[in-house]
Amino acid sequence: MKKEMLIEMLVEKGWFHQEDFLEQNFCLELLAEARHLEWKQAQIGKGDKKQEATSIRSDSIVWIEEESATAAQKNYLTQMNDLMKTLNQELYLGLKEYECHFAQYSAAGFYKKHLDQHTGSKARVISSILYLNEPQKGGELVIYNREKPDVIEQVITPKPGSFVCFLSNQIYHEVLPTESERFSLTGWFRNTL
Numbered sequence: 001m002k003k004e005m006l007i008e009m010l011v012e013k014g015w016f017h018q019e020d021f022l023e024q025n026f027c028l029e030l031l032a033e034a035r036h037l038e039w040k041q042a043q044i045g046k047g048d049k050k051q052e053a054t055s056i057r058s059d060s061i062v063w064i065e066e067e068s069a070t071a072a073q074k075n076y077l078t079q080m081n082d083l084m085k086t087l088n089q090e091l092y093l094g095l096k097e098y099e100c101h102f103a104q105y106s107a108a109g110f111y112k113k114h115l116d117q118h119t120g121s122k123a124r125v126i127s128s129i130l131y132l133n134e135p136q137k138g139g140e141l142v143i144y145n146r147e148k149p150d151v152i153e154q155v156i157t158p159k160p161g162s163f164v165c166f167l168s169n170q171i172y173h174e175v176l177p178t179e180s181e182r183f184s185l186t187g188w189f190r191n192t193l
């Protein structure tokens, strides 16, 4: 894990992407686990405003709970908690917690352009995504420019082991329709519990 680059890019552009950030075999283990989960249609919003919104996003998710996590899942949580310490040391972000879920997009799945921070809550500070497989076609993550949110800055093809993180309240992003199944682990570093 190359944390120096990550910090540098987060400061400079507000986002970071690197292939082979984590080992392939480790991601394949998580992928195998993902294929056996009981998936639930994802929702948008928070609390009372929570709603299923299949016109905005069509993925299904399963949250990772510390107590029921497998060895590989615990390993990932540990790595993300280590990364959280580095982020706090280098950027003084006061991050307190990491939460994360598996995500699965079926063929034709997508997530329209959005910011990750919920309206009314600033708890999510940094978003993270670890990709577990490579869709045959489509399913790219589009990252928009921090200062010019109409300008596409990068189009990222998911690959197992690739990792992306960005500022949850500043970086607009979008998942283009995928033509085959797409698996990932999406998480947020939060500044409140």
Ligand SMILES: O=C(O)CCC(=O)C(=O)O
Binding pocket: 103, 111, 116, 129, 140, 141, 173, 174, 175, 184, 186
């Ligand atoms: O899977 C991705 O590439 C992005 C997912 C996303 O934007 C989200 O879950 O908020």
Ligand SMILES: [Fe+2]
Binding pocket: 114, 115, 116, 127, 173
């Ligand atoms: Fe997002």
